[in-house]
Amino acid sequence: MIGRIRGVLLAKQPPSLLVDVNGIGYEIDAPMSTIYELPEIGREVVLITHYAVKEDAVALYGFHRESERSLFRTLLKVSGIGAKTALAILSGVSVDEFARFVTTGDISALTRIPGIGKKTAERIIVELRDRVDGLGGGLSSLPTSAGKAVAHDPVAEASAALSQFGYKPAEVQKLIKEAAEPGDTAEAIIRKALKAALR
Template identity: 65%
Template sequence: MIGRLRGTLVHKQPPWLIVDVQGVGYELEAPMSTIYDLPELGSEVTLFVHHAQKEDSVALYGFLREAERRLFRDVQKVTGIGAKIALAILSGSSVEDFVARVDGGDTAALSRIPGIGKKTAERIVLELRDKLGGVGAGSAAVPSARGVPAPADPQSEAVIALQQLGFKPVEAARLVKGAFEQGDGAEAIIRKALKAALK
Protein backbone atom coordinates (compact mmCIF):
# COMPACT_ATOMS: atom_id res chain seq x y z
CA MET A 1 0.00 0.00 0.00
CA ILE A 2 1.21 3.51 -0.80
CA GLY A 3 0.68 5.92 2.10
CA ARG A 4 2.83 8.89 1.11
CA LEU A 5 4.66 10.18 -1.95
CA ARG A 6 7.41 12.75 -2.22
CA GLY A 7 8.58 13.80 -5.64
CA THR A 8 8.38 16.41 -8.37
CA LEU A 9 5.01 17.77 -9.45
CA VAL A 10 5.11 17.38 -13.24
CA HIS A 11 1.45 17.67 -14.28
CA LYS A 12 -1.65 19.32 -12.87
CA GLN A 13 -5.02 19.33 -14.58
CA PRO A 14 -7.79 19.29 -11.97
CA PRO A 15 -8.60 16.88 -10.54
CA TRP A 16 -5.54 14.96 -11.82
CA LEU A 17 -1.90 15.23 -10.77
CA ILE A 18 1.26 13.41 -11.76
CA VAL A 19 4.13 13.24 -9.29
CA ASP A 20 7.49 11.97 -10.54
CA VAL A 21 9.24 9.88 -7.91
CA GLN A 22 12.73 8.88 -9.12
CA GLY A 23 11.58 8.49 -12.71
CA VAL A 24 8.21 6.85 -11.99
CA GLY A 25 5.16 9.04 -12.62
CA TYR A 26 2.34 8.43 -10.14
CA GLU A 27 -1.07 9.63 -11.33
CA LEU A 28 -3.33 10.75 -8.50
CA GLU A 29 -6.75 12.30 -8.19
CA ALA A 30 -6.98 15.13 -5.67
CA PRO A 31 -9.65 17.42 -4.23
CA MET A 32 -9.58 21.09 -5.15
CA SER A 33 -8.61 21.92 -1.56
CA THR A 34 -5.26 20.24 -2.26
CA ILE A 35 -4.91 21.52 -5.83
CA TYR A 36 -5.36 25.15 -4.70
CA ASP A 37 -2.29 24.89 -2.46
CA LEU A 38 0.10 22.91 -4.66
CA PRO A 39 3.45 24.45 -5.55
CA GLU A 40 4.31 25.35 -9.13
CA LEU A 41 5.13 22.63 -11.66
CA GLY A 42 8.68 21.36 -11.27
CA SER A 43 8.62 21.83 -7.48
CA GLU A 44 8.97 19.10 -4.90
CA VAL A 45 5.71 18.05 -3.25
CA THR A 46 4.80 15.62 -0.48
CA LEU A 47 1.33 14.08 -0.54
CA PHE A 48 -0.56 11.82 1.83
CA VAL A 49 -1.99 9.04 -0.33
CA HIS A 50 -5.09 6.88 -0.17
CA HIS A 51 -4.47 3.71 -2.17
CA ALA A 52 -7.74 2.15 -3.37
CA GLN A 53 -7.58 -1.30 -4.93
CA LYS A 54 -10.55 -3.11 -6.45
CA GLU A 55 -10.76 -6.33 -8.42
CA ASP A 56 -10.22 -4.60 -11.75
CA SER A 57 -8.53 -1.29 -10.90
CA VAL A 58 -6.11 0.60 -8.69
CA ALA A 59 -6.55 4.29 -7.88
CA LEU A 60 -4.42 6.75 -5.93
CA TYR A 61 -5.81 9.87 -4.22
CA GLY A 62 -3.46 12.60 -3.01
CA PHE A 63 -3.86 15.10 -0.17
CA LEU A 64 -1.61 17.82 1.22
CA ARG A 65 -3.14 17.42 4.69
CA GLU A 66 -3.62 14.27 6.75
CA ALA A 67 -6.98 15.65 7.99
CA GLU A 68 -8.28 15.65 4.40
CA ARG A 69 -7.22 12.06 3.83
CA ARG A 70 -8.88 11.00 7.06
CA LEU A 71 -12.14 12.74 6.16
CA PHE A 72 -11.98 11.24 2.64
CA ARG A 73 -11.80 7.79 4.24
CA ASP A 74 -14.40 8.44 6.93
CA VAL A 75 -17.14 9.74 4.62
CA GLN A 76 -16.84 6.66 2.40
CA LYS A 77 -17.98 4.52 5.33
CA VAL A 78 -21.42 6.08 4.90
CA THR A 79 -23.71 3.99 2.66
CA GLY A 80 -23.97 5.46 -0.82
CA ILE A 81 -20.78 7.54 -0.71
CA GLY A 82 -17.82 6.63 -2.87
CA ALA A 83 -14.58 8.31 -3.83
CA LYS A 84 -16.19 10.72 -6.31
CA ILE A 85 -18.58 12.19 -3.74
CA ALA A 86 -15.83 12.23 -1.09
CA LEU A 87 -13.68 14.35 -3.45
CA ALA A 88 -16.63 16.66 -4.11
CA ILE A 89 -17.07 17.15 -0.35
CA LEU A 90 -13.43 18.13 0.09
CA SER A 91 -13.48 20.30 -3.03
CA GLY A 92 -16.50 22.26 -1.86
CA SER A 93 -15.58 22.97 1.74
CA SER A 94 -12.76 22.85 4.23
CA VAL A 95 -12.54 19.95 6.68
CA GLU A 96 -13.55 22.31 9.49
CA ASP A 97 -16.62 23.59 7.60
CA PHE A 98 -17.77 20.07 6.76
CA VAL A 99 -17.36 18.90 10.37
CA ALA A 100 -19.31 21.97 11.55
CA ARG A 101 -22.15 21.18 9.11
CA VAL A 102 -22.30 17.58 10.33
CA ASP A 103 -22.15 18.59 14.00
CA GLY A 104 -24.87 21.17 13.42
CA GLY A 105 -27.06 18.72 11.49
CA ASP A 106 -27.12 21.08 8.49
CA THR A 107 -28.55 18.61 5.97
CA ALA A 108 -29.63 21.45 3.65
CA ALA A 109 -26.00 22.55 3.14
CA LEU A 110 -24.80 18.95 2.80
CA SER A 111 -27.38 18.16 0.12
CA ARG A 112 -26.03 20.94 -2.11
CA ILE A 113 -22.87 18.86 -2.64
CA PRO A 114 -23.05 17.01 -6.00
CA GLY A 115 -24.22 13.43 -5.51
CA ILE A 116 -25.68 13.98 -2.04
CA GLY A 117 -29.45 14.03 -1.68
CA LYS A 118 -31.52 14.65 1.42
CA LYS A 119 -31.45 11.02 2.59
CA THR A 120 -27.69 10.71 2.13
CA ALA A 121 -27.18 14.01 3.98
CA GLU A 122 -29.27 12.66 6.86
CA ARG A 123 -27.21 9.43 6.89
CA ILE A 124 -23.99 11.47 6.97
CA VAL A 125 -25.18 13.39 10.03
CA LEU A 126 -26.45 10.23 11.74
CA GLU A 127 -23.38 8.08 11.06
CA LEU A 128 -20.56 10.65 11.32
CA ARG A 129 -21.68 13.15 13.95
CA ASP A 130 -19.88 11.31 16.78
CA LYS A 131 -16.95 10.08 14.69
CA LEU A 132 -15.41 13.25 13.28
CA GLY A 133 -14.02 14.71 16.49
CA GLY A 134 -10.45 15.84 15.93
CA VAL A 135 -10.53 15.33 12.16
CA GLY A 136 -9.81 19.00 11.56
CA ALA A 137 -6.80 19.00 13.86
CA GLY A 138 -3.57 19.65 12.00
CA SER A 139 -5.34 20.62 8.83
CA ALA A 140 -3.19 23.65 8.06
CA ALA A 141 -1.81 23.54 4.54
CA VAL A 142 1.78 22.66 3.85
CA PRO A 143 3.46 25.94 2.88
CA SER A 144 3.90 26.04 -0.86
CA ALA A 145 4.92 28.24 -3.74
CA ARG A 146 2.32 29.71 -6.10
CA GLY A 147 2.44 30.86 -9.69
CA VAL A 148 1.31 27.90 -11.82
CA PRO A 149 1.08 29.10 -15.42
CA ALA A 150 -2.51 29.50 -16.63
CA PRO A 151 -3.62 26.95 -19.24
CA ALA A 152 -4.67 28.04 -22.70
CA ASP A 153 -8.36 27.76 -21.86
CA PRO A 154 -9.02 27.99 -18.10
CA GLN A 155 -12.82 28.04 -18.56
CA SER A 156 -12.84 24.68 -20.36
CA GLU A 157 -10.51 23.22 -17.76
CA ALA A 158 -12.81 24.46 -14.99
CA VAL A 159 -15.89 22.95 -16.67
CA ILE A 160 -14.14 19.57 -16.99
CA ALA A 161 -13.01 19.66 -13.35
CA LEU A 162 -16.54 20.46 -12.12
CA GLN A 163 -17.92 17.57 -14.17
CA GLN A 164 -15.32 15.28 -12.59
CA LEU A 165 -16.68 16.40 -9.22
CA GLY A 166 -20.20 15.33 -10.15
CA PHE A 167 -21.82 18.43 -11.67
CA LYS A 168 -23.86 17.89 -14.84
CA PRO A 169 -22.27 19.44 -17.99
CA VAL A 170 -24.91 22.18 -18.34
CA GLU A 171 -24.67 23.06 -14.64
CA ALA A 172 -20.86 23.06 -14.74
CA ALA A 173 -20.86 25.39 -17.75
CA ARG A 174 -23.39 27.72 -16.08
CA LEU A 175 -21.35 27.89 -12.87
CA VAL A 176 -18.14 28.60 -14.77
CA LYS A 177 -19.79 31.32 -16.87
CA GLY A 178 -21.08 32.99 -13.70
CA ALA A 179 -17.73 32.73 -11.90
CA PHE A 180 -15.36 33.75 -14.69
CA GLU A 181 -13.66 37.13 -14.60
CA GLN A 182 -11.05 38.30 -17.10
CA GLY A 183 -7.60 37.06 -16.12
CA ASP A 184 -8.83 34.18 -13.92
CA GLY A 185 -7.00 30.86 -14.06
CA ALA A 186 -8.86 27.55 -13.85
CA GLU A 187 -8.32 27.18 -10.11
CA ALA A 188 -9.75 30.62 -9.34
CA ILE A 189 -12.79 29.90 -11.51
CA ILE A 190 -13.34 26.51 -9.86
CA ARG A 191 -13.00 27.99 -6.38
CA LYS A 192 -15.60 30.71 -7.10
CA ALA A 193 -17.95 28.30 -8.91
CA LEU A 194 -17.88 25.82 -6.01
CA LYS A 195 -18.46 28.61 -3.52
CA ALA A 196 -21.50 29.78 -5.50
CA ALA A 197 -22.87 26.25 -5.91
CA LEU A 198 -22.49 25.20 -2.29
CA LYS A 199 -23.31 28.32 -0.35
Protein backbone atom coordinates (compact mmCIF):
# COMPACT_ATOMS: atom_id res chain seq x y z
CA MET A 1 0.00 0.00 0.00
CA ILE A 2 1.39 3.41 -0.99
CA GLY A 3 -0.18 6.16 1.12
CA ARG A 4 2.19 9.07 0.51
CA ILE A 5 4.68 10.12 -2.14
CA ARG A 6 7.49 12.63 -1.76
CA GLY A 7 9.73 13.32 -4.72
CA VAL A 8 10.61 15.57 -7.63
CA LEU A 9 7.90 16.54 -10.10
CA LEU A 10 9.18 15.54 -13.55
CA ALA A 11 6.09 16.13 -15.70
CA LYS A 12 2.45 17.14 -15.54
CA GLN A 13 -0.02 16.52 -18.34
CA PRO A 14 -3.42 16.77 -16.64
CA PRO A 15 -4.68 14.56 -15.20
CA SER A 16 -1.35 12.64 -15.17
CA LEU A 17 1.81 13.43 -13.22
CA LEU A 18 5.26 11.85 -13.13
CA VAL A 19 7.09 12.03 -9.81
CA ASP A 20 10.67 10.80 -9.30
CA VAL A 21 11.28 9.12 -5.94
CA ASN A 22 14.90 8.04 -5.55
CA GLY A 23 15.24 7.23 -9.24
CA ILE A 24 11.85 5.56 -9.65
CA GLY A 25 9.25 7.44 -11.68
CA TYR A 26 5.71 7.11 -10.34
CA GLU A 27 2.84 7.82 -12.73
CA ILE A 28 0.04 9.40 -10.72
CA ASP A 29 -3.39 10.62 -11.77
CA ALA A 30 -4.68 13.65 -9.87
CA PRO A 31 -7.74 15.93 -9.87
CA MET A 32 -7.35 19.49 -11.11
CA SER A 33 -7.75 20.76 -7.54
CA THR A 34 -4.36 19.15 -6.82
CA ILE A 35 -2.77 20.03 -10.16
CA TYR A 36 -3.58 23.73 -9.63
CA GLU A 37 -1.36 23.68 -6.52
CA LEU A 38 1.62 21.80 -7.92
CA PRO A 39 5.08 23.36 -7.79
CA GLU A 40 7.16 23.99 -10.89
CA ILE A 41 8.66 21.07 -12.79
CA GLY A 42 11.88 20.05 -11.06
CA ARG A 43 10.65 21.02 -7.59
CA GLU A 44 9.79 18.73 -4.70
CA VAL A 45 6.18 17.66 -4.29
CA VAL A 46 4.38 15.76 -1.53
CA LEU A 47 1.13 13.95 -2.26
CA ILE A 48 -1.27 11.81 -0.25
CA THR A 49 -2.01 8.80 -2.43
CA HIS A 50 -4.58 6.11 -3.10
CA TYR A 51 -3.19 2.83 -4.46
CA ALA A 52 -5.62 0.82 -6.59
CA VAL A 53 -5.18 -2.72 -7.86
CA LYS A 54 -7.49 -3.79 -10.69
CA GLU A 55 -7.69 -7.04 -12.64
CA ASP A 56 -5.63 -5.64 -15.51
CA ALA A 57 -3.76 -2.70 -14.00
CA VAL A 58 -2.30 -0.98 -10.96
CA ALA A 59 -3.01 2.73 -10.54
CA LEU A 60 -1.89 5.48 -8.19
CA TYR A 61 -3.93 8.61 -7.48
CA GLY A 62 -2.53 11.70 -5.75
CA PHE A 63 -4.10 14.47 -3.66
CA HIS A 64 -2.95 17.49 -1.68
CA ARG A 65 -5.59 17.11 1.00
CA GLU A 66 -6.79 14.19 3.06
CA SER A 67 -10.37 15.42 2.58
CA GLU A 68 -10.00 14.98 -1.20
CA ARG A 69 -8.64 11.45 -0.86
CA SER A 70 -11.45 10.61 1.56
CA LEU A 71 -14.08 11.86 -0.89
CA PHE A 72 -12.37 9.99 -3.75
CA ARG A 73 -12.48 6.75 -1.75
CA THR A 74 -16.08 7.36 -0.73
CA LEU A 75 -17.11 7.97 -4.35
CA LEU A 76 -15.51 4.71 -5.49
CA LYS A 77 -17.94 2.84 -3.21
CA VAL A 78 -20.94 4.22 -5.11
CA SER A 79 -22.12 1.78 -7.78
CA GLY A 80 -21.43 3.13 -11.25
CA ILE A 81 -18.69 5.53 -10.13
CA GLY A 82 -15.15 4.73 -11.24
CA ALA A 83 -11.86 6.52 -10.69
CA LYS A 84 -12.24 8.66 -13.83
CA THR A 85 -15.61 10.03 -12.71
CA ALA A 86 -14.38 10.52 -9.14
CA LEU A 87 -11.45 12.60 -10.45
CA ALA A 88 -13.85 14.62 -12.62
CA ILE A 89 -16.00 15.37 -9.57
CA LEU A 90 -12.99 16.53 -7.55
CA SER A 91 -11.80 18.58 -10.52
CA GLY A 92 -15.14 20.34 -10.90
CA VAL A 93 -16.18 21.07 -7.32
CA SER A 94 -14.58 21.40 -3.91
CA VAL A 95 -15.20 18.81 -1.20
CA ASP A 96 -17.40 21.30 0.67
CA GLU A 97 -19.44 22.11 -2.45
CA PHE A 98 -19.96 18.44 -3.21
CA ALA A 99 -21.07 17.75 0.36
CA ARG A 100 -23.56 20.64 0.08
CA PHE A 101 -24.96 19.33 -3.23
CA VAL A 102 -25.50 15.88 -1.70
CA THR A 103 -26.94 17.17 1.57
CA THR A 104 -29.41 19.45 -0.20
CA GLY A 105 -30.23 16.87 -2.89
CA ASP A 106 -29.14 19.21 -5.70
CA ILE A 107 -29.42 16.83 -8.65
CA SER A 108 -29.08 19.58 -11.28
CA ALA A 109 -25.71 20.71 -9.85
CA LEU A 110 -24.39 17.14 -9.79
CA THR A 111 -25.48 16.42 -13.38
CA ARG A 112 -23.40 19.37 -14.62
CA ILE A 113 -20.29 17.36 -13.71
CA PRO A 114 -19.12 15.28 -16.71
CA GLY A 115 -19.92 11.59 -16.43
CA ILE A 116 -22.84 12.07 -14.04
CA GLY A 117 -26.34 11.61 -15.39
CA LYS A 118 -29.58 11.99 -13.49
CA LYS A 119 -29.68 8.37 -12.31
CA THR A 120 -26.08 8.49 -11.08
CA ALA A 121 -26.74 11.80 -9.31
CA GLU A 122 -29.78 10.29 -7.58
CA ARG A 123 -27.74 7.25 -6.57
CA ILE A 124 -24.97 9.46 -5.17
CA ILE A 125 -27.47 11.40 -3.08
CA VAL A 126 -29.16 8.26 -1.75
CA GLU A 127 -25.92 6.41 -0.98
CA LEU A 128 -23.86 9.32 0.36
CA ARG A 129 -26.32 11.64 2.09
CA ASP A 130 -25.51 10.16 5.50
CA ARG A 131 -21.79 9.85 4.80
CA VAL A 132 -20.69 13.27 3.57
CA ASP A 133 -20.59 14.86 7.02
CA GLY A 134 -17.00 15.41 8.01
CA LEU A 135 -15.59 15.12 4.50
CA GLY A 136 -15.07 18.87 4.22
CA GLY A 137 -13.96 21.14 6.97
CA GLY A 138 -11.02 22.73 5.18
CA LEU A 139 -8.42 20.13 6.08
CA SER A 140 -5.02 21.58 5.37
CA SER A 141 -2.96 20.55 2.40
CA LEU A 142 0.42 18.95 2.62
CA PRO A 143 3.30 21.40 2.42
CA THR A 144 4.42 22.13 -1.10
CA SER A 145 6.34 24.81 -2.98
CA ALA A 146 4.38 27.46 -4.80
CA GLY A 147 4.69 28.12 -8.50
CA LYS A 148 3.42 26.95 -11.85
CA ALA A 149 5.12 25.31 -14.77
CA VAL A 150 4.93 26.92 -18.18
CA ALA A 151 2.95 24.63 -20.46
CA HIS A 152 4.43 23.79 -23.85
CA ASP A 153 1.02 23.93 -25.52
CA PRO A 154 -1.57 25.08 -22.96
CA VAL A 155 -4.59 24.71 -25.26
CA ALA A 156 -3.67 21.15 -26.29
CA GLU A 157 -2.96 20.16 -22.68
CA ALA A 158 -6.23 21.68 -21.47
CA SER A 159 -8.17 19.97 -24.28
CA ALA A 160 -6.63 16.59 -23.43
CA ALA A 161 -7.41 17.03 -19.74
CA LEU A 162 -11.04 17.95 -20.34
CA SER A 163 -11.42 14.92 -22.60
CA GLN A 164 -9.96 12.74 -19.83
CA PHE A 165 -12.60 14.13 -17.47
CA GLY A 166 -15.40 12.93 -19.72
CA TYR A 167 -16.29 15.89 -21.92
CA LYS A 168 -17.15 15.12 -25.55
CA PRO A 169 -14.96 16.64 -28.33
CA ALA A 170 -17.59 19.24 -29.27
CA GLU A 171 -17.98 20.25 -25.61
CA VAL A 172 -14.20 20.48 -25.20
CA GLN A 173 -13.89 22.70 -28.26
CA LYS A 174 -16.65 25.01 -27.03
CA LEU A 175 -15.27 25.24 -23.48
CA ILE A 176 -11.72 25.90 -24.70
CA LYS A 177 -12.89 28.56 -27.14
CA GLU A 178 -14.72 30.39 -24.35
CA ALA A 179 -12.03 29.96 -21.70
CA ALA A 180 -8.64 30.26 -23.42
CA GLU A 181 -6.95 33.64 -23.54
CA PRO A 182 -3.45 34.52 -24.80
CA GLY A 183 -0.81 33.79 -22.17
CA ASP A 184 -3.00 31.39 -20.16
CA THR A 185 -1.43 28.25 -18.72
CA ALA A 186 -3.17 24.90 -19.22
CA GLU A 187 -4.25 24.98 -15.56
CA ALA A 188 -5.82 28.43 -15.97
CA ILE A 189 -7.73 27.36 -19.08
CA ILE A 190 -9.00 24.19 -17.39
CA ARG A 191 -10.03 26.09 -14.25
CA LYS A 192 -12.08 28.61 -16.28
CA ALA A 193 -13.56 25.91 -18.51
CA LEU A 194 -14.70 23.81 -15.55
CA LYS A 195 -16.22 26.84 -13.84
CA ALA A 196 -18.12 27.71 -17.02
CA ALA A 197 -19.30 24.10 -17.48
CA LEU A 198 -20.66 23.92 -13.95
CA ARG A 199 -22.63 27.16 -14.07
